[in-house]
Amino acid sequence: MSVIKTVDRSTARGSAREAASASMDAASRPLRDKRRGQGAKAQLVAWAFLAPVVVYLVLFYAYPLYRNLDLSFRDYTLRSFIDGTADFVGFDNYVEVLTSSTFGPAILNTAVFTLVSIAVQFVIGLALAVFFFRKFPLSSTLRALFLVPWLLPLLVSASVWAWMLNSDSGVINSLLGAVGVPQINWLTSPQWAMVSVLIANIWIGIPFNLVLLYSGLQNIPDEVYEAAALDGANAWQVFRRITFPLLRPVSAITLLLGLVYTLKVFDIIWIMTRGGPGNSSTTLAIWSYRLGFGSGSPELSPAAAVANLLILLAFAFGIVYIRLQSRMARA
Amino acid sequence: MRNNRSLVTTVVGVILTAIMLFPLYWMINVSLTQPTELRKDPPNLFPVNPNFEGYTRVLGEQLPYLGTSLLIGLGTVAVTLVLSAPAAYALAKLRPRGGTTLSFVLLTAQMIPGIIMAMGFYLIFNSWGILDSVGGLILADSTLAVPFGVLIFTAFMSGIPDDLIAAAKIDGAGAWRTFRSIVLPVSRNSVVTVSLFTFLWAWSDFIFASTLDRGGDLQPITMGIYRYIGNNTQDWNAIMATAVVASIPAAVLLVVAQRYVAAGVTAGAIKD
Numbered sequence: 241m242s243v244i245k246t247v248d249r250s251t252a253r254g255s256a257r258e259a260a261s262a263s264m265d266a267a268s269r270p271l272r273d274k275r276r277g278q279g280a281k282a283q284l285v286a287w288a289f290l291a292p293v294v295v296y297l298v299l300f301y302a303y304p305l306y307r308n309l310d311l312s313f314r315d316y317t318l319r320s321f322i323d324g325t326a327d328f329v330g331f332d333n334y335v336e337v338l339t340s341s342t343f344g345p346a347i348l349n350t351a352v353f354t355l356v357s358i359a360v361q362f363v364i365g366l367a368l369a370v371f372f373f374r375k376f377p378l379s380s381t382l383r384a385l386f387l388v389p390w391l392l393p394l395l396v397s398a399s400v401w402a403w404m405l406n407s408d409s410g411v412i413n414s415l416l417g418a419v420g421v422p423q424i425n426w427l428t429s430p431q432w433a434m435v436s437v438l439i440a441n442i443w444i445g446i447p448f449n450l451v452l453l454y455s456g457l458q459n460i461p462d463e464v465y466e467a468a469a470l471d472g473a474n475a476w477q478v479f480r481r482i483t484f485p486l487l488r489p490v491s492a493i494t495l496l497l498g499l500v501y502t503l504k505v506f507d508i509i510w511i512m513t514r515g516g517p518g519n520s521s522t523t524l525a526i527w528s529y530r531l532g533f534g535s536g537s538p539e540l541s542p543a544a545a546v547a548n549l550l551i552l553l554a555f556a557f558g559i560v561y562i563r564l565q566s567r568m569a570r571a
Numbered sequence: 572m573r574n575n576r577s578l579v580t581t582v583v584g585v586i587l588t589a590i591m592l593f594p595l596y597w598m599i600n601v602s603l604t605q606p607t608e609l610r611k612d613p614p615n616l617f618p619v620n621p622n623f624e625g626y627t628r629v630l631g632e633q634l635p636y637l638g639t640s641l642l643i644g645l646g647t648v649a650v651t652l653v654l655s656a657p658a659a660y661a662l663a664k665l666r667p668r669g670g671t672t673l674s675f676v677l678l679t680a681q682m683i684p685g686i687i688m689a690m691g692f693y694l695i696f697n698s699w700g701i702l703d704s705v706g707g708l709i710l711a712d713s714t715l716a717v718p719f720g721v722l723i724f725t726a727f728m729s730g731i732p733d734d735l736i737a738a739a740k741i742d743g744a745g746a747w748r749t750f751r752s753i754v755l756p757v758s759r760n761s762v763v764t765v766s767l768f769t770f771l772w773a774w775s776d777f778i779f780a781s782t783l784d785r786g787g788d789l790q791p792i793t794m795g796i797y798r799y800i801g802n803n804t805q806d807w808n809a810i811m812a813t814a815v816v817a818s819i820p821a822a823v824l825l826v827v828a829q830r831y832v833a834a835g836v837t838a839g840a841i842k843d
Contacts, residue, residue: 285746286665290673293658293721300714301680304691311694321697368587376580382588384825388595391821393775395793396814399800400598403807411597414613443594504684507777511800525686532690533782540690547687558682562675 305551312544318537326541333545345519346527346546350503350553353438353523357505358498360442362491365449370483372450373457383454390447398511401440402427405512430520433513437521440508445501449494456490457483489568496561503554524550598818602626602811609807625812633813636795639705640774643791644820646709647773648766651716655765656758659724660750664736674725677718688714689782696783703787711779716769727761728754767824774820792817 287294312333314326337343372383389397404410405426413423426436460483468478484491506525509515515522515530522530524546532543601609602625603618662670692711693702701707731754739749755762777793784790796817799810 282665283668286661286667286670289657289661289665289746289750290667290670292654293717294673296654296717297676297680300710301683301688304688304695305683306691307694308687308691311690324698371580371584371587374580376577376584378581379584382584385588386591388592388821388825391771391825392595392818393777393793393821395775395777395796396598396817397594399796399810399814400594402800403601403811404594404597409610409612409614411614418613443591446591500682504682504686506684506686511797525684528686528690529778529782532686532693533785540693544690547684547690550684551687554682554684555679558679561682562678 308544308547311541312548314541316541329541333541337542337545337549342519342522342527346522346524349434349519349521350523350525350550352434353441353505353509353521354499354502356438357441357445357502358495360438361445361449361498362453362495364442364446365494366453366487366491368446368450369453369457370479372454383450386450387447389444394444394507395511397444398440398508401436401443401508402512405436405439427513428517430517433517433521437509437512440512441502441505444508445498448501449498452490452494452497453487456487456494459490460486489564492564493561493568496557496564499557500554500561503550503557524553595818598811598814602808602815604808606806606808609805622808625806625808626816628806628809629812629816633792633795633816636790636792637816639789640791640793640817642789643705643708643712643776644770644773646705647712647716648769650709650713651720651769652762652766654713654717655720656724656755656762657750659721659728660754662721662725663728664731664733664754665746674722677721680714681718685715685778689778692779693782703784705787705789708776708779708784708791709773711783712773712776713769715772715776716765719768720765723765724758724761727758731757771820771824774817 311326313328313330314320315329315332316326320326368386372379404412407413407423407425407428410426412426417423424432426432464482464486465478468482473481504525505523506529509521509523509526510529513521514534515526528543528546528550530543531539531546600615600618603621603623604615605620605622606624608615608620661667662674667673688711692707696702696707696711699707701710735753735757736749739753744752774791775793776791777797780791780794781797784794792813796810796813799806799813
């Protein structure tokens with residue numbers, strides 16, 4: 241911590257110059273002395289380069305998080321915007337949120353949305369990765385095209401899906417109607433709203449899974465496959481006994497990243513259903529946004545409480561991810 | 572025989588890609604549909620009688636939003652590069668004490684849900700008086716990219732040979748000089764990768780725009796589309812035309828910089 245403070249006071253350029261002159265001075269001193277002096281200087285230089293990011297992290301990550309936490313323990317009203325004061329209310333907001341009739345559905349929807357999304361994305365992504373790994377003509381071009389949905393603004397994808405799933409004029413119902421399926425109210429009926437946002441979210445997540453798993457396949461040595469071919473293994477056996485087990489570390493990371501990113505999903509659901517009808521597609525992220533910004537009368541403090549529950553979940557999975565990744569790096 | 576099989580595979584691949592990209596085709600198709608035929612059942616599967624009214628409306632009504640998004644995107648790229656490249660150089664080559672902890676913090680920071688940041692920023696920007704401003708949005712959007720930027724740059728810069736840096740030192744270059752004249756030019760590719768992704772994320776941002784810039788004079792294109800959706804749900808051809816235009820950066824990115832895209836996805840997640 242003291243290092244950071246020292247570095248803050250001098251500019252990066254200044255301390256770099258100091259370091260340069262210091263190392264020239266040091267050249268005339270005995271070797272041992274030189275090393276130690278250089279060590280401290282080198283640290284100073286290194287932290288001078290890091291200082292802007294450290295300040296940034298404090299100001300634009302730690303501080304907002306702190307404000308959010310603080311907010312959840314206060315009763316922030318419209319008046320608070322003007323005079324900046326808000327009464328401390330302890331855990332009241334959390335009690336309000338936990339006893340709300342939205343809490344149960346929101347937790348359940350978050351779980352369903354997250355788990356179904358990542359499971360289906362993973363299965364389809366893996367199948368496609370194995371498929372594209374066969375390297376046929378055009379395979380790399382087609383694989384690149386698969387990335388497009390992931391690069392589009394989420395708002396664009398969500399609007400397109402919303403129109404495609406429109407009850408009366410959507411192309412999906414029209415195609416289904418052609419094979420005799422009666423009209424489905426995708427976005428406006430409680431039993432289909434969650435399915436609709438799942439379809440859109442899975443579509444967006446497939447490219448990410450495909451790319452990660454494909455790169456995982458590339459890291460499996462060819463000799464393993466050659467040996468299996470010599471032993472007369474068929475395609476399914478190769479997948480079951482070789483590809484899948486060797487892909488396990490990459491799979492774990494793909495799934496966990498998917499989990500962390502899916503917990504955050506907001507744009508898609510908000511544009512397509514706003515969490516409705518009722519609470520049928522309300523996740524924690526949607527609920528928090530709706531409380532804070534969704535209506536004319538913002539309830540920022542309960543919104544912050546919901547957001548903090550969400551962050552607890554995200555961090556729990558995040559820690560698992562980082563653990564896993566460092567174990568992989570060591571292996 | 573072999574040729575035959577790979578032909579079949581290619582055909583299957585093309586069909587799968589077509590299914591995957593159908594929503595995009597549909598977006599373009601709807602954007603060209605006559606307003607009177609929008610609610611036709613069954614809908615026109617092809618833009619038989621293309622109509623560019625949607626695009627004329629985009630040009631008439633959405634240009635300020637597009638300009639704002641461009642400005643925000645470029646500003647966010649600038650902030651991200653300035654912050655992340657030097658930090659990555661230190662993490663990759665200068666062995667700072669506590670560097671591992673910092674990398675860990677960055678990795679965790681990436682995972683914070685946007686709604687939480689938005690709420691915190693809302694209060695902070697309110698007291699700083701930068702709600703509804705382009706500058707505020709640039710700052711908020713940069714949080715989407717800075718950790719990613721540092722991680723990508725660190726991964727790349729770790730690969731720069733130590734000899735190159737030692738040579739610069741022998742020539743009398745200080746750390747900053749080395750960074751400016753050796754490390755940055757060599758890292759051109761990762762600068763491109765980070766810039767592309769940062770621009771795309773800032774361009775696509777909706778949650779910060781819809782919370783921190785709800786009433787500003789200058790709003791990004793995502794808010795432009797959102798207003799269309801909110802105001803006149805009848806004009807889906809105009810909405811889809813705006814969506815097409817808003818997708819242009821993604822398309823450009825894919826065409827111009829395909830290899831950087833895949834590199835960005837994998838490097839961000841696996842190599843850290």
